[in-house]
Amino acid sequence: MAITETSSNATRTDTLKSFNPRTGVVRGEVSVTPIGEVKQAVDRARKMAPEWAAIDPQGRARMMKQVRHRIYDRLDDIVETVSAECGKPRPEALAHDVVPVLMMLIYFEKIAAKALRPQAVGRLMGPLAGVKSRIEWRPFGVVGAITPWNYPMTNSFLAFAPALFAGNTVVIKPSEVTPASGELLRELLEPLPPGVAAVIQGGGEVGAALVDAPCDKISFIGSPATGRKICEAAAKHLTPVVMELGGKDAALVLSDADLDRAAAGIAWGAFFNAGQTCCSIERTYVVDEVADRFQEKLLAKVSQVRQGEDVGSVTFRRQFEIVERHVQDAVAKGARILAGGAGAGIENENGSLWFAPTVLDHVTPEMDVLKEETFGPVLSITRVRDDEEAVRRANEDGVNLTASVWTKDGKKAQRIGERLRAGTVTMNLHGETAAAPWGPWGGVGESGFGRLNGELGIREFTVPTHVASTPMLSLGRMWWYPYDDATQTSLRAIADIIGGPEARTKIKGLRNVLANGLTAMKGKF
Numbered sequence: 001m002a003i004t005e006t007s008s009n010a011t012r013t014d015t016l017k018s019f020n021p022r023t024g025v026v027r028g029e030v031s032v033t034p035i036g037e038v039k040q041a042v043d044r045a046r047k048m049a050p051e052w053a054a055i056d057p058q059g060r061a062r063m064m065k066q067v068r069h070r071i072y073d074r075l076d077d078i079v080e081t082v083s084a085e086c087g088k089p090r091p092e093a094l095a096h097d098v099v100p101v102l103m104m105l106i107y108f109e110k111i112a113a114k115a116l117r118p119q120a121v122g123r124l125m126g127p128l129a130g131v132k133s134r135i136e137w138r139p140f141g142v143v144g145a146i147t148p149w150n151y152p153m154t155n156s157f158l159a160f161a162p163a164l165f166a167g168n169t170v171v172i173k174p175s176e177v178t179p180a181s182g183e184l185l186r187e188l189l190e191p192l193p194p195g196v197a198a199v200i201q202g203g204g205e206v207g208a209a210l211v212d213a214p215c216d217k218i219s220f221i222g223s224p225a226t227g228r229k230i231c232e233a234a235a236k237h238l239t240p241v242v243m244e245l246g247g248k249d250a251a252l253v254l255s256d257a258d259l260d261r262a263a264a265g266i267a268w269g270a271f272f273n274a275g276q277t278c279c280s281i282e283r284t285y286v287v288d289e290v291a292d293r294f295q296e297k298l299l300a301k302v303s304q305v306r307q308g309e310d311v312g313s314v315t316f317r318r319q320f321e322i323v324e325r326h327v328q329d330a331v332a333k334g335a336r337i338l339a340g341g342a343g344a345g346i347e348n349e350n351g352s353l354w355f356a357p358t359v360l361d362h363v364t365p366e367m368d369v370l371k372e373e374t375f376g377p378v379l380s381i382t383r384v385r386d387d388e389e390a391v392r393r394a395n396e397d398g399v400n401l402t403a404s405v406w407t408k409d410g411k412k413a414q415r416i417g418e419r420l421r422a423g424t425v426t427m428n429l430h431g432e433t434a435a436a437p438w439g440p441w442g443g444v445g446e447s448g449f450g451r452l453n454g455e456l457g458i459r460e461f462t463v464p465t466h467v468a469s470t471p472m473l474s475l476g477r478m479w480w481y482p483y484d485d486a487t488q489t490s491l492r493a494i495a496d497i498i499g500g501p502e503a504r505t506k507i508k509g510l511r512n513v514l515a516n517g518l519t520a521m522k523g524k525f
C-alpha cells in the first residue's frame with residue numbers, strides 16, 4: 001500500500017494523515033494529488049470512455065468480477081485498514097465495508113445487462129405515426145465520484161460502481177479523512193483496464209477541481225453543505241449530479257410495537273458505526289402509552305453495548321466536536337441524559353476519540369440535536385400522544401433519508417409509512433437498506449436526489465436516448481413542406497380523429513383524411 005509510515009503528527013500540506021481514532025496514533029501518510037493532475041486524470045478517463053462503453057454489459061460485468069475477486073483476496077487488508085482508520089470494530093468493517101460491496105457487485109453483474117437493454121416505447125401510437133421508438137441507456141462519459149469517510153469502501157463503490165456497469169469511466173475522490181482506505185481502493189480497481197477507474201486523493205480543493213474539470217456527471221455522497229457547493233460549481237458547466245446527502249432519521253414506536261424488538265433494533269440503528277451513518281436513527285418518537293416500557297428496554301439494551309467491541313470510536317476530531325457540541329447544547333437547554341454523555345465510557349488519551357452511546361430525552365426543536373444532523377452516537381427519545389403526532393413530528397422536526405415504523409400491525413405500518421416523507425421507509429427494521437443493492441437508494445429534500453443501487457442506480461448514470469426510425473422510406477411525412485390546402489385539411493382531420501369527443505367528428509375526420517391524404521403526401525419529397 002502506498003502509505004508511508006510516520007512517527008510524528010506533523011502533516012505537510014501535500015500529504016494526508018491516516019489516523020487511528022481508537023488510539024490517537026497516526027498510521028502513515030498518503031500523497032495528495034496535485035491540483036494540476038486532476039484534469040489530466042479526467043482527460044485520461046475521457047479518452048478511455050468510448051472503449052469502455054463499446055464493451056457490452058456482460059463483458060464489463062466480467063471485468064468487474066475480477067474486482068470482486070480482488071476484494072475477496074484482500075478482505076483482511078480491507079478490514080484492518082477500514083477498522084483502524086474509522087475506529088470501527090472489525091465485525092462492522094466486515095458487515096458494512098466488505099459484505100455489502102460483494103453483494104452490490106454480484107447484483108450488478110447479474111442485472112446490468114437487463115437494466116441497460118434498449119426498451120421499445122410507444123408501441124401503439126408510434127406505428128400509427130409511422131415511427132419505431134426505443135430508449136437506449138447510453139453512458140455519460142466520465143463520472144466524477146466524491147465520497148465520505150464513514151464507509152470508505154461501501155460508499156465509494158455505491159457512488160461509482162453503477163456508473164462503471166453503465167459504461168462510464170470514473171475518477172474517484174475518496175475522503176481525505178480515510179486516505180489509506182482510498183489507496184486500498186486504488187489497488188482493488190487495478191484489474192480494470194488503465195484509465196477506466198482512477199483514484200485521486202485530497203480534500204475539498206481536489207474535489208472542487210474534479211467538479212470543475214469538468215466531468216460529464218458527478219456522483220456525490222456527503223453533507224448537504226458540500227452538496228450545495230458542488231451543485232453550484234456543477235451548474236457552471238451544466239453537469240448533472242446525483243446527491244446522496246445527510247439525514248436526521250426518525251423511528252416511530254407505535255403503541256402495539258414489539259417492544260423487545262424495537263429496543264434492540266433502535267439501539268443498533270442508532271449506534272452502529274458509532275452513529276456515523278447517514279441513515280442512523282437520531283430521533284425516536286414513542287407513543288406515550290408504551291414510552292416507559294420502551295425506554296426501560298432501550299436503556300437496558302444500551303447498557304449491554306460494549307464500547308470498543310460493539311461500538312467504535314468517533315472517526316475524526318471535527319465529528320467528535322459536533323457530537324460534543326450537540327450534547328452540551330441540549331443539556332444547557334433542558335435535555336436529560338439517560339445514558340452516556342460527554343466523559344462517560346472509555347477515557348480519551350493521546351488524541352483518541354471515544355464517545356459513549358448517549359440517549360437523551362426532554363429534547364425540543366430549538367436544540368441543535370434536533371435541528372442538525374449529529375452523525376454520532378446520540379439518540380433522542382420524544383414522547384408523543386398518538387400515531388398522528390408521531391408522523392407529524394417525524395416529518396416536521398428533521399429530514400428523513402430513511403424512516404422506520406415499529407408496530408406488529410402490518411396494515412397500520414403501511415398506512416403510517418405512506419405518510420412519512422423519506423427516501424426509504426422500513427417496517428420493524430432500520431439502517432440496513434443502503435446495503436440492499438436491489439433497492440433504489442436516495443433521499444428527499446435536504447437528504448438529496450437521484451438514486452444509487454438497483455436498476456434505477458445503473459440508469460442514473462445513463463442518458464436515456466430516444467432512438468426513432470421509420471420503416472416507410474418511400475413515404476414523406478405529412479408535416480413536411482409544402483404546407484398546401486390538402487395538408488392543412490388532412491392535419492385538421494387527424495386532430496378531429498384524435499381529439500373529437502364524438503363519434504361523428506371522428507368519422508368526419510376519417511373521411512377527410514381519406515379524401516385529402518394522398519394529395520397532401522404528394523410532393524413531400
Ligand code: NAD
Pocket residue numbers: 146147148149150155173174175176202203204205206207208209211221222223224225226227229230244245246247277278279373375401434443447448
Ligand atoms: P463532506 O461533505 O464533508 O465531504 C464529502 C466529500 O466531499 C469529501 O470527499 C470531501 O473531500 C469532498 N468535498 C468537500 N468540499 C468539497 C468541494 N467544495 N467540492 C468538491 N468536493 C468537496 O461529508 P463527510 O463529512 O465526508 O460525510 C458525512 C456526511 O455524508 C453526512 O452528512 C452524512 O449523512 C453524509 N452521507 C450520506 C450518505 C448517503 O448515502 N446519503 C452516505 C454516507 C454519508
